[in-house]
Each structure stands twice: as structure tokens, then as C-alpha cells.
Amino acid sequence: MRFLIDEFLLLFFLLPPTALLLLFMKKKSRETYYPFVKIFNAKSIEKNSFKSFFMRMARILILLSSLASLIIFLAKPALSSDRTDHLLLFIDYTPHLGVSRLEINQIIDSLLKENDYSNVHLIINNKQVKYPLQELFVQRKELIPKTTVIENVSKQIQKLKSKSVKSVFLTDRTFERFNLETDVIVRRNPPKVLITGISSEITLYSMIDSPIEVAFKDKDDNIYKKSAKLVKGENNVKLPDRKIISINCVYDSIYLEKEISPVLNRVCDKTKDEHVRRVLRALDIEEDSQAKIKISFKSDIEKGIVFSKENEYSAKKSAFLAADERFRNSIKDMNKTIEYTALCEVPGTPLIMTKSGERIASKTGGVFYIALPLDTSKSNFVFTPSFVALVKKMLDGLSGEEFVPHEQLEYRKNLADEPECFISGYEPPKEKDVSFGFLLLSIIFFIALMLA
Amino acid sequence: MNKKEEIKLLQIPNLFLRSKLILRGYFSGIHPVPYKGSSSEFSQYREYVAGDDFNRIDWKAYLKSSKYYVKESDDETNAEMVLLLDTSASMGFFYKFEYSKTLAFLFSYICAKQNDSFSYGLFSDKLHVFKRAGAGKKSIYEACRDINSSSVSGETKMIPALEKVFEKTKEPSFIVLITDMGDDENEIIDSMAGMRVKKNDAIIFHISSRKEESRDILDNDSLMDMETKLSSVGGRYAERLKIIKERNKRIRENCLMKSIDYNAIYIEDGFDDPLSVFFRRRLS
Numbered sequence: 001m002r003f004l005i006d007e008f009l010l011l012f013f014l015l016p017p018t019a020l021l022l023l024f025m026k027k028k029s030r031e032t033y034y035p036f037v038k039i040f041n042a043k044s045i046e047k048n049s050f051k052s053f054f055m056r057m058a059r060i061l062i063l064l065s066s067l068a069s070l071i072i073f074l075a076k077p078a079l080s081s082d083r084t085d086h087l088l089l090f091i092d093y094t095p096h097l098g099v100s101r102l103e104i105n106q107i108i109d110s111l112l113k114e115n116d117y118s119n120v121h122l123i124i125n126n127k128q129v130k131y132p133l134q135e136l137f138v139q140r141k142e143l144i145p146k147t148t149v150i151e152n153v154s155k156q157i158q159k160l161k162s163k164s165v166k167s168v169f170l171t172d173r174t175f176e177r178f179n180l181e182t183d184v185i186v187r188r189n190p191p192k193v194l195i196t197g198i199s200s201e202i203t204l205y206s207m208i209d210s211p212i213e214v215a216f217k218d219k220d221d222n223i224y225k226k227s228a229k230l231v232k233g234e235n236n237v238k239l240p241d242r243k244i245i246s247i248n249c250v251y252d253s254i255y256l257e258k259e260i261s262p263v264l265n266r267v268c269d270k271t272k273d274e275h276v277r278r279v280l281r282a283l284d285i286e287e288d289s290q291a292k293i294k295i296s297f298k299s300d301i302e303k304g305i306v307f308s309k310e311n312e313y314s315a316k317k318s319a320f321l322a323a324d325e326r327f328r329n330s331i332k333d334m335n336k337t338i339e340y341t342a343l344c345e346v347p348g349t350p351l352i353m354t355k356s357g358e359r360i361a362s363k364t365g366g367v368f369y370i371a372l373p374l375d376t377s378k379s380n381f382v383f384t385p386s387f388v389a390l391v392k393k394m395l396d397g398l399s400g401e402e403f404v405p406h407e408q409l410e411y412r413k414n415l416a417d418e419p420e421c422f423i424s425g426y427e428p429p430k431e432k433d434v435s436f437g438f439l440l441l442s443i444i445f446f447i448a449l450m451l452a
Numbered sequence: 453m454n455k456k457e458e459i460k461l462l463q464i465p466n467l468f469l470r471s472k473l474i475l476r477g478y479f480s481g482i483h484p485v486p487y488k489g490s491s492s493e494f495s496q497y498r499e500y501v502a503g504d505d506f507n508r509i510d511w512k513a514y515l516k517s518s519k520y521y522v523k524e525s526d527d528e529t530n531a532e533m534v535l536l537l538d539t540s541a542s543m544g545f546f547y548k549f550e551y552s553k554t555l556a557f558l559f560s561y562i563c564a565k566q567n568d569s570f571s572y573g574l575f576s577d578k579l580h581v582f583k584r585a586g587a588g589k590k591s592i593y594e595a596c597r598d599i600n601s602s603s604v605s606g607e608t609k610m611i612p613a614l615e616k617v618f619e620k621t622k623e624p625s626f627i628v629l630i631t632d633m634g635d636d637e638n639e640i641i642d643s644m645a646g647m648r649v650k651k652n653d654a655i656i657f658h659i660s661s662r663k664e665e666s667r668d669i670l671d672n673d674s675l676m677d678m679e680t681k682l683s684s685v686g687g688r689y690a691e692r693l694k695i696i697k698e699r700n701k702r703i704r705e706n707c708l709m710k711s712i713d714y715n716a717i718y719i720e721d722g723f724d725d726p727l728s729v730f731f732r733r734r735l736s
Contacts, residue, residue, distance in 0.1 A: 034675035035542035035664060036608070036634040037684035039695055 002431065004076035004163055011071045015064055022060045059449060066445035073438040076161050078431035083116035085164035085433055090153055090182075091124045092171035094143055095408075096252075096415060098189040099170070101136040108132075111168065118432065121160075126152045143407055146175060153179055164431040174414045181426040186419035191251035193230065194412040198404050199263040201238045204249060205416055206230040216244040219259055238262075254408055264399040266291035270298075271307060273374050275382035279391050293398045299347070303366035305394050307374050308344040315343040315358055324351040326393060326402075327361070334386040340379035343371045361390070368394040454722070497521040532569045534621055534652075535559055537599065538631035540576040540608035541679040545632075546661040551719040552630045553599050555657060558723070559628060560585065560599075564592045571625075572599070575613035576606035582620060607679045608634035614643040624651035632659050634679065637703045645710035655713040658703065662720045665696055 003009060078085070089108055091099065099107075108120060108131055122131045125144055149171075157167055157179065167182040178184055193212060197203030202214070209231050216224045216239065224240040243259040266288035269276055276295055280287060294304035320335050322328045331352065348364030362369045370390070372381040381387055396402040500509055500520035513521040537556045543549040556572065563570040572595055573582040581598060585591035610631070617627070627647045633640060633656075644654040663669055671689040676682070700716065707714030713734075717726045 031674040031676045031683060032669055032672040033545070033678050034669065034684070035545040035548070035632055035660075035678055036680075037675050037677040037682060038634075038680075039699055040675065040684040040687050040692055 001077050001079055001434075002163070002429075004078065004161055006075055008071055008075040011074075012068070015067060015071075018067065019060060019064055022063065062445050062449045066442050066449060069438045069442035069445060073435045073442060076433065076435045077438065078162065078164065078429075079434050081118075081164075081430050081432035083118055083432075084166050084428050084430050085117070085162050086119045086121060086160050086166070087111060087115075087117035088121045088123065088156060088160070088165060088167040090149075090156070090167065090169045091122070092144070092149055092169065092173060093125045094172055094411065096190055096412075097170075097172045097187070099187065101133050104136070105132045107168075107170065111166075115166065117166065121156070123152075123156060143173075143411055145407070146173065150175065150178060153182060157182075162431070162433050164428050164433070166426075166428050172415065172419070173411060174417070174420070178422065181424050181428075183424050184422040186421050188415055188419045190412075190415035193249050193251035194415060195247055195249060195252050195254050196234070196409055196413045196416075198239075198247070198254075198260065198409065199265055199401075201236045201262070202247060204228070204230060204235045204237060205412070206232055206235055207416075208232065212249055215248045216240050217246045217248070218243055219245045252412070254405065256403065256405060258403045260403045261400045263401050263404065264291070264293055265401075266293070267395065268292075268294045268304075270294055270296040270301075271374070273307075275374055275387070276307075276391075279388050282388060283392055283395070285395065293395065299367065299369070301367060303398055305368045305370065305391065305398075306346075307370050307372075308346045309373070311345040312342050312373065313345070314341060315354075316356075318354045318356045318358075320360060321353050321355060322351070323349075323353055326397070327352055327390070330386055330389050330393060333389065334384070337384045338372070338379070338381060338386060340372055340381065342373055342378045344373060346371045366398065368398070457722075497523060532571065532621075532623055532625040533559060533563050533628060534617060534625045535570070535572045535628045536613070536617060536630065537572065537574050537602070538576065538608060538610075538629075538634070539574050539580065539602050539604055540606055540632075540634055541604050542608060542632055542634040542677075543659070544604035544678060546663050547719055548632055548659050548661055549604050551717075552657075552659050553602070555659075555717075555723070556599055556630055557596055558727070560592055560595045564589060570595065571621075573613065573617055574598070574602050575610070576604075577609040577612075578606075579613040579616045582617065608632075610635045610640050611643055614640075614647070618643075618647060618650075621647075621650060621652065624653070626653045626655060628655045628657065630657045630659060633703060637699065638706070641703065641706045641710060641712065644707075644712050648711065653713070654711075656707060656715065658700075658714065658716045660716070660718060662718050665693055 087108070089104075089111070091097075091104065093099075104122070104124075108122065111117075112120070120131045122129050122133065124136075126148070153167065153169060157165055165181075167179065169178070169182050169184045171184065171186060172188045172190075174186070175184060190207075192207045192210075194205045195202055196205045204212070204214070206212075211227065211229045214226050214228060214237050216226070218224075224242070224244075226237055226240070228235060228237045239262040241262065243261050244256070245259050246255045247253060266286045267280060268289050268291040269280060269287055277287075292303055294301040296304060296306050297309050299306050299308075299310075317338070317340060320331045320338075322331045334352075343358055343360070346359045346362045346369035348362040348367075348369060350359045350362045351368075352360040354360060358371070359369075360371050362371075373379050374382055376382060393402075497510065497513060498521065500522050508522045510521045510523045513519070513523075535556050537552055539549070543552060560570050560572065569584070569586055570591060571582065571584045574580045581602070583594070583598065585595045608631070621627070627644070629640075629644060631640070640656075644656060647654045667689050669675070670687070670692040673685060675684045675687070675692075677684075704714055704716065715726065715730055
């Protein structure tokens with residue numbers, strides 16, 4: 001017999017003192033005095049007799065047996081068996097994983113042919129379903145984040161509390177880190193054309209040379225069509241000059257969470273500040289004096305970022321709070337590294353504030369304002385990672401980049417690659433979990449104790 | 453004085469003091485002393501008939517009306533009260549014995565007030581004490597001393613005690629039995645009914661506590677008899693309560709059938725209410 005959580009077996013050391021305690025503990029009388037019990041069919045209890053001593057010993061033994069069984073149950077015992085206890089099949093049901101209900105059943109059947117399993121657990125997109133699969137109902141529009149999938153696989157394996165678990169993961173994505181005891185089967189059956197990029201135009205990755213019609217839909221269900229002649233490899237199709245919610249190119253389609261416009265990826269830097277330029281270079285953003293998004297020291301722009309120089313005042317550093325959810329992650333880093341002696345006044349709705357109520361970043365219309373000076377003698381703002389992160393976040397918001405579904409596009413790019421499976425080689429021990437039997441035994445002993 | 457205060461008084465170990473306080477409350481309350489017993493209080497005149505005692509002729513009335521009238525009072529003779537107090541171990545439950553002692557003493561006090569003669573007996577498995585105290589204050593102190601010094605012990609075996617009392621009583625008396633009916637109820641009732649042969653008036657005060665019927669006690673797996681140390685094991689609250697209620701009902705019906713004045717008293721009800729009910733019924 002093997003124990004999964006053998007730490008619990010240490011509790012056996014507590015049994016002898018418990019036995020001694022029970023032996024020498026003065027029996028707490030459960031009897032109550034009553035004026036006369038003749039009226040209730042009284043029967044005599046012979047005290048200090050052999051019978052009562054025997055009964056007491058028996059009670060102690062039953063209690064100890066109950067406790068021992070409970071300890072063994074907690075330690076999760078397993079007996080060697082001729083088959084593996086659990087088979088866990090996880091299916092990462094992505095938009096292009098072309099696996100039908102029958103195929104899933106066939107996969108499990110083939111796994112069962114290879115090896116004998118006592119229990120089969122089928123989990124599709126983090127939801128447990130019954131095997132054999134009668135109906136396949138999954139939401140295919142969205143991708144479950146990879147971290148969530150990995151966490152869920154680990155959780156499900158741990159939940160079984162058994163070493164005799166064979167886990168298999170079926171996906172068409174590429175996972176870098178995964179449970180080493182899980183076999184990862186990557187099955188790809190990509191469509192002939194994939195949408196792999198969205199900016200001012202969409203990128204289509206084609207495996208064929210063929211004319212195609214791309215349909216764009218806005219939230220009022222108006223459809224705008226564009227024709228293109230695809231060649232093998234990457235092709236670009238210009239987005240219509242309006243906001244769209246979905247893209248369909250016959251072979252592939254993407255549903256967006258929010259409406260997006262063609263992404264503006266050029267910026268006009270009016271500050272001519274060397275730190276701002278460095279950031280733009282780091283972010284691969286082209287400078288263009290005609291670009292709609294502007295970076296300036298003055299609030300004379302319609303769309304862009306203003307590093308305010310208005311009414312500068314000396315200020316003491318205090319912790320930052322994010323009034324806008326988008327900036328919550330940036331705040332953590334800013335609170336650690338940033339130093340400043342002065343701030344400038346900024347108008348509009350606050351996005352980041354100090355605890356003492358000073359505005360650090362705000363927004364009015366299409367303009368973001370930053371109160372932290374770019375002057376390094378007054379603030380180390382430009383030397384901190386928060387500077388790049390904050391500018392990127394603001395530019396993403398202004399350009400429309402923020403709403404581009406990068407994970408979906410990344411997924412589609414991967415689909416064109418060759419699949420790489422991972423066979424763990426882990427052979428789970430063939431054991432049967434017998435802990436439930438001990439729990440039952442413990443309960444039976446306990447009931448016997450109550451009746452004795 | 454409310455019920456709670458009356459029960460609190462039972463904690464006073466001195467019976468005389470305790471009884472005095474209860475009596476003060478009782479007499480000063482809204483209830484008049486209802487128990488007249490023997491008194492020479494005038495009730496009515498009636499014409500003399502042959503056989504009436506000459507001493508009872510009202511000569512003043514004769515001078516006025518030239519007719520012989522006999523003066524009648526409420527009670528012609530001095531009544532005798534025989535008070536029997538159960539001192540078996542079962543009476544030691546909660547304040548049952550303190551209550552019973554106080555009740556016994558209250559009766560002796562009332563008797564003395566009305567100049568009735570008073571006897572008392574203390575018994576459990578046998579008659580331990582039986583004394584004719586007589587009338588007057590002195591007898592009260594003696595009775596008080598005896599009752600106060602008594603303690604609970606032994607099993608309840610009423611028959612031998614009642615037989616002895618039966619032998620010792622000669623004139624028709626009030627036989628007041630204060631007990632928790634710990635013996636066989638039919639035997640007790642039969643014995644008390646037997647007392648009526650001598651034209652005795654049999655009165656039973658069945659003393660019990662509400663705790664005896666509470667879930668706290670009756671739901672215990674094992675109940676140990678305070679007298680025999682035998683245990684009743686495995687009973688449940690509902691069935692035990694049912695047995696008690698049915699037994700009490702049987703006792704009441706048997707007493708009614710055999711013309712015994714049966715008074716069931718819960719000590720938690722104090723003295724005021726149960727005594728008022730008793731005396732009111734006796735007067736009616």
C-alpha cells in the first residue's frame with residue numbers, strides 16, 4: 001500500500017497518548033439524577049463489573065480504530081492494481097481546433113485501448129463533461145488565456161489526489177511551459193487563409209493563390225466588403241475608414257470585444273524632447289509631422305499627449321492611486337521607482353492621482369495630460385520604466401492599438417507553424433485509491449461507538 | 453411576592469424564617485385567609501330540637517322571644533390535621549423537599565392560628581416520626597424544629613407508613629399527604645382512600661418540579677434513580693414525557709374517583725397561587 005499524502009501518517013503518533021488519556025480519564029458521567037425512574041422501565045447498571053470494564057475497553061478500541069481509519073483516509077492510501085486509476089483528457093477548444101464529438105470519443109477510446117483506466121475525466125475548455133461525449137457545445141469565439149489553461153490543468157490533476165493519473169492535453173496552440181507529466185498533443189488543421197494582423201490594414205496569411213472577399217461589420221450590422229487577390233504568404237488589405245466589430249474572410253473570421261478604427265501608428269512629436277524621442281524609437285513608432293496623434297508641451301492639440309508645464313508647483317511624493325483601471329499595473333511600478341520635487345497642473349478627468357489628491361495624469365477629450373515634469377532636475381520620471389509604459393498605454397489608447405486582439409492574432413500566426421507535440425514519457429503507477437473504504441470504515445466504527 | 457421570589461425564598465435554610473416570609477406575603481396579599489377550620493364564629497340560629505345540648509341554648513334570645521334557640525357556628529368541633537411529609541431521597545430533587553417542608557409548616561401554622569390540633573409524620577420507607585403536636589404556639593415551634601431537621605433519604609414505601617398512621621388516628625381528621633408520588637401510584641391512592649373509612653378527609657399534595665419534565669433532563673441517555681441508583685437507559689424525551697403525563701393523568705382520575713382531594717403542585721409556581729386555588733376549592 002502506498003500513501004499519497006504520507007505526512008498524515010505522523011498522526012499515528014498521537015494515538016498512543018490518546019489511548020492512555022482515554023484509559024485514565026475519569027469517565028464523564030452522562031447520567032443525570034432523576035427522582036424516580038421506576039416509571040420508565042429502568043434497568044440496572046452494574047458498576048465496576050467485568051462487563052462494564054470490557055465495554056469501556058471495547059469503546060476505546062472502537063474509537064481508536066475509527067481515528068486510525070480516519071488518519072489512513074487522510075493519507076490517501078492506494079493499492080497496486082492492474083490498471084491506472086484516472087485518465088484526464090483536456091481539450092483546449094480553440095476557434096480552429098477541428099475536432100468533432102466523434103473524434104474526441106475516438107481519442108479516448110484509443111487511449112483506453114492502449115491502457116486500462118478506472119475513471120475517465122474529460123475536460124473541454126475548463127469544463128468537465130461526461131464521457132462518452134453526447135453533444136459538443138463550446139464557445140469558440142474567444143480564446144482562453146494560456147495561463148488560465150495551464151492553471152486549470154494543474155488544478156484538475158491535483159484535485160484527483162492520486163498518483164495514478166494519466167493526463168493528456170489536446171490543443172492547436174503552442175505552449176511553452178506545461179505540466180511535465182502531461183502529454184501535449186498538438187493537432188493543427190488551419191484554414192487556407194488566416195487573419196494574422198490588424199493595424200491600419202489587416203494582414204491575411206494565405207496558403208493559396210486566390211481572389212478573396214473580406215467583409216467588415218460594424219456594431220449596427222452594416223457590412224463593408226473589400227476584394228483582394230491573395231498570393232501565398234502575407235497579404236495586406238486596407239481597413240475601411242470606419243469603426244468595425246468583426247472581420248470575415250470566408251476561411252477565417254475574428255470577433256472583436258470592442259469596435260476598432262484603423263490603427264494610427266504615426267506620431268507627431270512637437271516637444272523635440274530627447275527622452276520622448278527615445279521612447280518613440282523604443283516603441284517602434286514612426287514620427288510624422290502630419291500625424292494625427294501629437295505629443296506636445298501645450299494643450300493646443302486635439303489628439304495626443306501633453307507633458308504639462310502649466311503652473312508648476314513643488315510637491316512632496318506620496319503614493320499613487322489609479323482612477324482608471326487601465327493604469328492600475330503601471331501604478332505598482334511607479335510607486336516603487338518614481339521621485340519628484342515638482343508637479344504641473346493638469347486639467348480634465350484624473351487617471352492617476354496621489355493619495356494627497358494631486359493629479360498625475362488626466363484626460364480631456366482625446367488628450368492625455370501628464371503632470372510629471374520631463375526635466376530630470378525635478379523628477380526621475382523619464383529614467384523610470386513607468387515613463388515608457390505610461391506613454392505606450394496612452395498612445396495605444398489614442399491609436400486604437402489597445403483594442404486589437406493580439407492574443408487571437410498571435411494564435412493565428414502560430415497555426416501556420418509546424419505542430420510540435422510533447423510526449424512526457426511519464427508512466428503513472430497502476431494503483432487504485434482505496435481511501436474511500438477507510439472513510440467508510442471510520443464512519444462504521446464511529447456509528448458502532450455511538451451505539452455501544 | 454411573585455413566583456420567582458417565592459422560589460428564591462426556598463434557598464433560605466431556616467424553615468421558620470422562610471415560612472414567615474412566605475406567610476407574610478401570603479396574608480398581606482390580595483387573598484383573605486380562606487381556611488377557617490374550627491371557629492366559634494356565629495353562623496345562624498335554629499330552633500331547639502330534642503337532643504340538642506342545653507348548653508347551646510341562647511338564653512338571651514329565649515328572654516326576647518320566649519322560644520328556645522340554639523346558636524350555630526361555622527364549625528362545631530376542633531378539626532384535627534394529620535400532616536404526612538415524604539422524606540424519601542427522590543424529594544431531594546431541586547427544591548422539592550424545601551418546598552414540601554415549607555408547605556407542611558404553613559399548614560401547621562394555620563392550624564395553630566385556628567387552635568386546631570395538629571399531628572405530623574415524616575416517612576420514607578417507614579414512618580420515622582409521628583407526633584401529636586397539639587394546639588398553640590409551642591407546638592408550632594416543636595413541629596418546625598422536627599420538620600426543619602429532617603433530611604431526605606431512603607426509598608418511598610408509603611404503605612407501611614400509612615398503615616401506622618391509620619392505626620394512630622382515631623377521630624375524623626384531615627390527612628394531608630405531601631409527596632412526590634415516588635411509590636406505586638395505585639397503592640398510594642388505595643391507602644389514602646382507605647383512610648376515608650374513618651371519615652378522614654384525604655388530601656394529597658403531589659409535589660413535582662418542571663425540571664422533571666424538561667428536555668434537558670429527560671433527553672439524557674441515562675437517568676439514575678435518586679433512591680435506588682438504578683438507571684433508565686436509552687429513553688427519549690418525547691416518550692418519557694408521555695409516560696409522565698399519562699401517569700399524572702391516571703393519578704388525577706383515580707383520586708377523583710376515590711374522592712381524594714388531589715393537588716398537583718409544581719414548585720416553580722410558588723406558594724401563593726396553588727394555596728389560593730386549594731383553599732378556594734375547600735371553601736366552595
